[in-house]
Amino acid sequence: MMPKKPNNAVTPSAQELIPNGQRRPIPQSVKDDIKWLKLPKELSHEFERQSEMESRVSSYAMACFGLGIWCCYSILDQLIYGYWEAIIAGNSSYLHSSLVIERTVVAAILIFAVIKYRNPSNKYISSTIKFLILLSISAGTAAAAAIHEAINGYNLSGTLVILIMIISLPINISLMTCIFFSFTVGALGIFLPIFLGVQLSKIEIFHRTWPLVVATGMGALTHYHLQLSKFNQFLLHRQMDWLAHSDGLTNLNNRRAFNEHLSKCLALAKRDNLQIALVLLDVDYFKRFNDCYGHEAGDQALISIAKVLQDVSVRELDMAARTGGEEMALILHDINFISLKETISQISKSISDLKIPHEYGVNGQISVSVGVATSLKNDNPKDLYIRADRLLYASKNSGRARATYEFDNP
Numbered sequence: 001m002m003p004k005k006p007n008n009a010v011t012p013s014a015q016e017l018i019p020n021g022q023r024r025p026i027p028q029s030v031k032d033d034i035k036w037l038k039l040p041k042e043l044s045h046e047f048e049r050q051s052e053m054e055s056r057v058s059s060y061a062m063a064c065f066g067l068g069i070w071c072c073y074s075i076l077d078q079l080i081y082g083y084w085e086a087i088i089a090g091n092s093s094y095l096h097s098s099l100v101i102e103r104t105v106v107a108a109i110l111i112f113a114v115i116k117y118r119n120p121s122n123k124y125i126s127s128t129i130k131f132l133i134l135l136s137i138s139a140g141t142a143a144a145a146a147i148h149e150a151i152n153g154y155n156l157s158g159t160l161v162i163l164i165m166i167i168s169l170p171i172n173i174s175l176m177t178c179i180f181f182s183f184t185v186g187a188l189g190i191f192l193p194i195f196l197g198v199q200l201s202k203i204e205i206f207h208r209t210w211p212l213v214v215a216t217g218m219g220a221l222t223h224y225h226l227q228l229s230k231f232n233q234f235l236l237h238r239q240m241d242w243l244a245h246s247d248g249l250t251n252l253n254n255r256r257a258f259n260e261h262l263s264k265c266l267a268l269a270k271r272d273n274l275q276i277a278l279v280l281l282d283v284d285y286f287k288r289f290n291d292c293y294g295h296e297a298g299d300q301a302l303i304s305i306a307k308v309l310q311d312v313s314v315r316e317l318d319m320a321a322r323t324g325g326e327e328m329a330l331i332l333h334d335i336n337f338i339s340l341k342e343t344i345s346q347i348s349k350s351i352s353d354l355k356i357p358h359e360y361g362v363n364g365q366i367s368v369s370v371g372v373a374t375s376l377k378n379d380n381p382k383d384l385y386i387r388a389d390r391l392l393y394a395s396k397n398s399g400r401a402r403a404t405y406e407f408d409n410p
């Protein structure tokens, strides 16, 4: 069943976006989703291109953020250890000052890259979460640099920056990569030097512990972030699906959703040996209504009539749809003659209770003509639709504001 949508809904909820009552697992790939959604070619190409760009830009931004944070951390590190003071005092070695200059330059390049590649349309990934995830990566990197320093006596930071930059830029960082990288490297930062018998001072142990603590916490956040972005991707696809299947004015299902559901219902009816009813409704003298009261009033009238149809299609496989300008349809699954007649009279009564004045209408009020066809054993959607349409025109030709049933007009 297509979801029931309140008329004034702007953004439907996740539940409302599940089409045709099918609960589908979280999409595995954008391509799968495009196929499943049966989007028109131009739209699917655009959608594919955008998601690809979005993930690429995201990974660029992530990598840049990570490296940028790492550089900032390194500069801070230099400050903590008093290198700046040494430089200012003129005691610095060429290695220390060049290290600071190198990191400052890299940080500046990365800040520029983040500004350039940031993705304002990617509203689902909050920049705070992104920041925290990347902090874990940078923490791991800092630990790796520290190991190297502990073992070999000098810091490998410059090489690491370039290496990680080359590796991470084209990669879409996955959950496993992120957790594995940050956690393992962070842990190695503490334990490897100890195993290798390297003496660590208290400050050094602290220095190597925080990346691990941060990395573990960030691993959990990474997980949360990825779940969140997967869910948002899912929601985004549902929204697209909803847009592709709903009518913009009345929020009823559109012709595309109607066609799909009619085929499905007929197949189900055939399988279970049941009968479905197809009800077509057309607003009477609607052109004159528009001419007399204006298009805005015409739109409001259509919205009110749509609401009436929505209210009667409450069962799971029933569906109300707007199939054309002032034409709407109702698919009623597994229905008997008595319930069918009751439903149609309830619709007529509710529309009449709307009391929308129509100077040129039947009885001075807005009304609908209705054609009701019921499915035959081996019916197909097209034949059923044609029969309902003929019955609708029989209602029009016999005075409007009435319903014509198939069994009345065999």
Ligand SMILES: Nc1nc2c(ncn2[C@@H]2O[C@H](COP(=O)(O)OP(=O)(O)OP(=O)(O)O)[C@@H](O)[C@H]2O)c(=O)[nH]1
Binding pocket: 249, 282, 283, 284, 285, 286, 287, 288, 290, 294, 295, 296, 297, 298, 299, 302, 324, 325, 326, 396, 400
């Ligand atoms: N306000 C409004 N009018 C619409 C919309 N879609 C279609 N229409 C109008 O609906 C009218 C349909 O007119 P016709 O097909 O001549 O039918 P009718 O005047 O209802 O006459 P009968 O069906 O014979 O009773 C046209 O004037 C369309 O402009 C819409 O979304 N909003």
